[in-house]
Amino acid sequence: MNGSRAGWMFAAPALIVIAVFFFLPVLAALGLSLTDFDIYAVADSDNLRFVGARNYLRLFETPLFWKALGNTALFVVVGVPLSIATSLGTALLLHTGVTRMKGVFRTALFAPVVTTVVAVAVIWKYIFHTRYGLLNYALGLVGVHPVDWLGDPRWAMPAIVLFAVWKNFGYNMVIFLAALQNIPEDLYEAARVDGAGSVQQFRFVTLSALAPTLLLVSILTMAGYFQLFAEPYVMTQGGPLQSTTSVLYFMYEEGFKWWNLGSASAVAFVLFLLMFAVTMLQFFVARRWSQP
Amino acid sequence: MRKAILVNAALLAVAVITLCPLLWMVSVSFMSPGEANSFPPPFLPRQATLQNYRELFSHTGMGRCFLNSLLLATLATFLSLLFNVTAGYAFAKLHFAGRDRIFKVLLGALIIPAQVAMIPLFLMLKNLGLVNTYVGVLIPAAANVFGIFLVRQYALALPNELLEAARVDGAGELRVFRSIVLPALGPILVTLAIFAFLGSWNDFLWPLIVLTDDHLHTLPVALASLSREHVQDSEMMMAGSVITVLPVVAVFLVLQRYYIQGLLAGSVKG
Numbered sequence: 001m002n003g004s005r006a007g008w009m010f011a012a013p014a015l016i017v018i019a020v021f022f023f024l025p026v027l028a029a030l031g032l033s034l035t036d037f038d039i040y041a042v043a044d045s046d047n048l049r050f051v052g053a054r055n056y057l058r059l060f061e062t063p064l065f066w067k068a069l070g071n072t073a074l075f076v077v078v079g080v081p082l083s084i085a086t087s088l089g090t091a092l093l094l095h096t097g098v099t100r101m102k103g104v105f106r107t108a109l110f111a112p113v114v115t116t117v118v119a120v121a122v123i124w125k126y127i128f129h130t131r132y133g134l135l136n137y138a139l140g141l142v143g144v145h146p147v148d149w150l151g152d153p154r155w156a157m158p159a160i161v162l163f164a165v166w167k168n169f170g171y172n173m174v175i176f177l178a179a180l181q182n183i184p185e186d187l188y189e190a191a192r193v194d195g196a197g198s199v200q201q202f203r204f205v206t207l208s209a210l211a212p213t214l215l216l217v218s219i220l221t222m223a224g225y226f227q228l229f230a231e232p233y234v235m236t237q238g239g240p241l242q243s244t245t246s247v248l249y250f251m252y253e254e255g256f257k258w259w260n261l262g263s264a265s266a267v268a269f270v271l272f273l274l275m276f277a278v279t280m281l282q283f284f285v286a287r288r289w290s291q292p
Numbered sequence: 293m294r295k296a297i298l299v300n301a302a303l304l305a306v307a308v309i310t311l312c313p314l315l316w317m318v319s320v321s322f323m324s325p326g327e328a329n330s331f332p333p334p335f336l337p338r339q340a341t342l343q344n345y346r347e348l349f350s351h352t353g354m355g356r357c358f359l360n361s362l363l364l365a366t367l368a369t370f371l372s373l374l375f376n377v378t379a380g381y382a383f384a385k386l387h388f389a390g391r392d393r394i395f396k397v398l399l400g401a402l403i404i405p406a407q408v409a410m411i412p413l414f415l416m417l418k419n420l421g422l423v424n425t426y427v428g429v430l431i432p433a434a435a436n437v438f439g440i441f442l443v444r445q446y447a448l449a450l451p452n453e454l455l456e457a458a459r460v461d462g463a464g465e466l467r468v469f470r471s472i473v474l475p476a477l478g479p480i481l482v483t484l485a486i487f488a489f490l491g492s493w494n495d496f497l498w499p500l501i502v503l504t505d506d507h508l509h510t511l512p513v514a515l516a517s518l519s520r521e522h523v524q525d526s527e528m529m530m531a532g533s534v535i536t537v538l539p540v541v542a543v544f545l546v547l548q549r550y551y552i553q554g555l556l557a558g559s560v561k562g
Contacts (some may be wrong), residue, residue, distance in 0.1 A: 120537065279403060
């Protein structure tokens with residue numbers, strides 16, 4: 001019993017902070033999303049009314065909200081596989097064991113992960129510059145005409161995807177690298193004895209051993225990519241023609257530019273439900289896959 | 293042999309492409325105003341100058357923002373150590389009613405994006421008069437599930453006999469924690485501290501919402517608004533990016549081992 005009291009005393013400070021400043025606000029957000037909390041209610045909460053699901057219904061009639069959902073979906077659907085493929089590719093290169101500078105390369109490739117997203121987004125804004133940017137210069141060397149990366153609605157989101165892959169691939173690369181090191185050499189040996197070529201070894205030994213890691217990485221990466229905000233805030237301000245307005249960017253403007261905090265809470269909840277659904281879907285697909 | 297050359301060449305190419313934006317940032321930050329806006333884009337300054345840095349510190353208030361960021365990240369690190377370490381230890385080694393169920397709830401909560409809590413949290417802070425204060429910025433970062441999880445995983449490996457022996461010798465729980473647990477947790481404390489420091493330093497949305505006064509802004513918030521005002525001044529903006537990125541890259545380079553260890557510990561939570 002004495003142990004129980006000590007346990008509570010040690011855990012309580014953190015639990016209280018998390019309960020009061022996380023769980024309580026999450027519940028409050030649900031409540032808030034059912035009210036018309038706006039700039040008048042910020043001044044005086046007497047102006048607050050319960051409106052039921054009206055915020056949600058109105059969101060679904062707002063073209064920009066759908067646009068933001070579509071943009072975010074595009075960012076996730078293109079960005080996550082590209083990011084994971086880059087991570088896996090570089091991890092496999094590092095894992096071949098033929099480079100003596102593994103540590104140096106790993107550090108170099110990981111560096112963008114620790115950088116401040118706002119600061120590196122500023123750099124990339126100039127790299128994407130139509131006339132003076134490094135990217136168009138490099139593409140020009142191989143004969144590609146200049147692309148108006150951040151000014152053309154067709155190219156702005158792909159540009160942000162490119163930036164995000166550069167910024168993030170090192171994270172999963174390190175996780176893959178650790179997983180690759182844990183695959184026992186015997187498995188490859190056995191596959192070779194059975195006559196498996198290097199492609200088959202990769203498919204049946206490497207990939208199947210990496211399956212749990214792949215699931216974890218795709219869940220974490222997808223959760224991260226759904227929360228796209230700082231990149232469009234710095235690089236495009238949601239434009240051009242709202243082609244890079246993400247769900248969170250929409251929430252930020254709705255909440256802290258127009259002070260429609262009820263409606264912004266509804267946006268946050270839709271994002272949460274969407275992320276939850278996609279995570280569950282990944283678990284489901286992974287389970288179907290592992291027991292055919 | 294041919295494979296070795298190919299692999300090394302491929303890695304070198306990827307490393308150059310990866311580092312290129314960062315090296316270019318450093319180089320442009322030393323160019324004279326306007327120099328980078330030419331074609332073909334210059335890679336090195338014709339004559340290196342500190343003018344952009346001088347301009348940045350004397351006219352844009354970035355010097356103060358640097359100190360703000362440093363202060364906030366340091367405080368966030370202390371708070372994280374203060375709250376998460378005791379809780380992580382309790383979840384690993386102390387038995388109390390509901391412990392495992394609470395831990396499951398905490399892990400489950402990881403799926404809720406932090407942004408869901410932000411709007412009510414903002415209103416809560418507003419009622420407490422904490423909007424536009426550092427307390428407001430720091431409060432939600434004080435304790436977090438990831439930090440508790442990190443410490444718990446590490447603390448699970450502490451031998452129970454060691455703790456029991458100290459208790460038999462009459463040491464109270466606080467004493468056991470201070471003289472046995474804390475020293476043994478050394479490496480994970482470094483990891484936790486790095487994560488807290490980098491997390492606070494790099495954070496953007498929450499300080500953007502909470503801090504409305506220019507003179508309280510952190511580097512990322514100030515840099516974002518500066519980049520909207522000074523689109524043409526690429527050289528000065530690069531200097532701003534350098535002073536924002538340099539400290540975190542330096543922390544990472546020095547303490548890399550601890551950082552990677554934490555990253556891997558966090559990725560096995562499945």
